[in-house]
Amino acid sequence: MTTPPSRAGTKGVPRAAREQQVLAAATAEFGRHGYEATTIAAVAARVGVTKPLLHHYFGSKQDLYLACLDPIGERILDAIRTAMSDRTPDAPSTPLRVLHALFTALDGQREAWFVLYDATLPPDSDAARRAAGYRDAIDDLATTGTADLLHAAGSTDPLDADALTYAWRGLCTALVRWWAKHPDQTPDAMTQRCARLFAASPALLATGIEPAQP
Known part of the structure; x- marks a missing residue:
């Protein structure tokens, strides 16, 4: 079951903290659903940020996986x-x-x-x-x-x-x-x-x- 989106990514969160939130969410998504079924949109929704922000911080889905x-x-x-x-x-x-x-x-x-x-x-x-x-x-x-x-x-x-x-x-x-x-x-x-x-x-x-x- 995917955790409902949080407000962890709202304005005012320092970038370093937000990156850790993204990595934690991405690890959960990759671990529970597998690389193939995991999407950047699902990770972004889990954290409460936008897809463009995720791409800006980590690049492609493969780059995000490697960072995890x-x-x-x-x-x-x-x-x-x-x-x-x-x-x-x-x-x-x-x-x-x-x-x-x-x-x-x-x-x-x-x-x-x-x-x-x-x-x-x-x-x-x-x-x-x-x-x-x-x-x-x-x-x-x-x-x-x-x-x-x-x-x-x-x-x-x-x-x-x-x-x-x-x-x-x-x-x-x-x-x-x-x-x-x-x-x-x-x-x-x-x-x-x-x-x-x-x-x-x-x-x-x-x-x-x-x-x-x-």
């Missing part, structure tokens, strides 16, 4: 790097640290994850290439983390690490999507929920179906 994307990508990467570098003895496991960092980085702007993982970006566009660069950097960090976990479990197959990286990305997306539907859930609450799910996963995975007898 870069802070999101950098914030998520910084959060994951910091979480993975935490080696204190009483720190939670790496997956839980990364998830807590991700939830904290997205708190207050949960739809931002879907700006980064937008399947409707025009192929071969600057927007698609820039988003892919951030996603690749996140995947590289995930590959490092998952390889460590697999090594500890005795796996040396590089394809196991590759498959687990893909699974981890899907898990993060699924968790953020669920979180977006439950706005009362804080980053701490989500991390605690994930800890319970992880604790239950061995039992769930162990209840497989017995193979049919020949």
Whole structure:
């Protein structure tokens, strides 16, 4: 659902503040509806400014998307790097640290994850290439983390690490999507929920179906 237009863009708002209002509104529109379905008119209406003003400040729709994307990508990467570098003895496991960092980085702007993982970006566009660069950097960090976990479990197959990286990305997306539907859930609450799910996963995975007898 699109938020009704506000009066945030009325006369007297400093340009820097107005630009932040536009970026917040555009992030919400891109994250909820996707690049293809988002229009400059919808963003302008959400803020309460005119389309010409938006074009004057940010240029084209792609330029506006990139202005939203870069802070999101950098914030998520910084959060994951910091979480993975935490080696204190009483720190939670790496997956839980990364998830807590991700939830904290997205708190207050949960739809931002879907700006980064937008399947409707025009192929071969600057927007698609820039988003892919951030996603690749996140995947590289995930590959490092998952390889460590697999090594500890005795796996040396590089394809196991590759498959687990893909699974981890899907898990993060699924968790953020669920979180977006439950706005009362804080980053701490989500991390605690994930800890319970992880604790239950061995039992769930162990209840497989017995193979049919020949």
